[in-house]
Amino acid sequence: MEVAAHEKLEKIQELKNLGVKPYNGRFEKTHTVSAIRTGEASLVASGERVRTAGRLMAIRRHGRALFADLQDHTGRIQIYVKRDVLGDDRFAVFRAIDVGDLVGVEGEVFRTHAGELTVLVRDFVFLGKCLHPLPEKWHGLKDVEVRYRKRYLDLIMNPEVREIFLLRSRLIREIRAFLDARGFIEVETPMMQVVPGGALARPFKTFHNALGMELYLRIAPELFLKRLVVGGFEKVYEINRNFRNEGISVRHNPEFTMLELYEAYGNYETMMRLCEELIASVVFKLFGTYTVTYQGMTIDFTPPWKRIVLPEVLYEKTGVDVLEDPLDVIREKVRALGMAFDENWDRGKFVNELLERFVQPELVHPTFVLDYPVEISPLAKAKEDDPRLAERFELFIGREEIGNAYSELNDPFEQRKRFEEQARKKAKGDLEAHSIDEDYIEALEYGMPPTGGLGIGIDRLVMLLTNVSSIREVILFPLLRPVGD
């Protein structure tokens, strides 16, 4: 135990000497703090007693009385503790309570001369000792590393952090409500997979002892959700974690949360309409407006959203015709644009890089970018009128990629060809190439309806809606290196 806690241990002894158990007790609340505020008029008029509980965030002692600020998950309220109300013995007990301790109080609600809504404490129960001093009341806890490592302290001290995670919770609840209302069913598919698929990414590897086999943490639930579509679940979704063994940055955490949904008999058109309706309606539910400010940008979510065709917009912005230009011509033009590139980049890689460099910075308002090259979309159906392109779109908002969707490839023969192409890439050392999943092909062989699929990065959506620039601010416990001794 640290030195800092030493005096607190003496406080525990003092409490015990006064007959108070430092960790026992229970308490039934009649009101949360916000309920007291909401019900102020009738509570003050009636003199009704309320019972509420929380953590003491500040204590102002005045000899034979004291004021304290009690915080629960809904807010803070002042309490007033007087010796002539409690009696000498009980008041002495309260005097032994520290900032950070947990208490339950009972009393009536009034306003002080200064106009502060206050609970006059008639009785109280000690509910838990805090052995460490809380961070400073005025500046709070600022140290980013400590905030992430001790998120509980961050949540105690920083109400705006609490708000971020409350909003995250409400957002996910609204998404579920939206999808449930449209007949989607929520499912859970394997996190541990024998063949990691559904995305182009490097997986985490683990090992099952009893079965004696390697397993992978999933990089996406896609192939399992589509097996369910084959099985007759025509509208399914899953909101859960994906794991990708890649670099960490302000927009990447090794585990992150995705919404994936599939709708049988739809396609990427269907998904565009569903996507804008889903996000726009959830934004409106949360904020009562379609306008959100993100990092200085004003983002308008009012549907319908802008659609741009990727090969066309790339040609407009860069003069590169990613479909017709031979690879060496593309290289020549990209060189002329002054952009660095690698000699082994293929067409798909150039598309991604040009998009990121020349188009993405302008995509502030929600924008669907349509028609990606087939070679970087191995699970998507090709366009009828141009087999080089997939019926696929990505959604950009606030210059960030938020979603990805396509008409699902349901032709098992074509899927096998695509997998084999990926296998060739993998053989050439592409660590992110898709694995061949024979079991999935067999599922397709039973017949999958034409289907639209959509993925939305929940963490990034929360970032947009809470105006934070780091993904760690929207993940309660982001991955950090352990601190050494």
Add this chain to the structure above:
RNA sequence: GGGCCGUUAGCUCAGUAGGUAGAGCACCGGACUUUUAAUCCGGGUGUCGCAGGUUCGAUUCCUGCACGGCUCACCA
């Protein structure tokens, strides 16, 4: 993984052109029954991230390491 920056009291931060360090809040003791960054009086509680090096002497200069932030690379 590369580059840049950071790490000093429980917290937020100063500081030492090399002589083992300060402020506010918190905390401890005292006064105070409507305060609210309460106030008033008294008290500094520290491995200056870790390990080496240079030096009579290192928190300060040098090197390495750890952790974090930003950024590039990779990706969603």
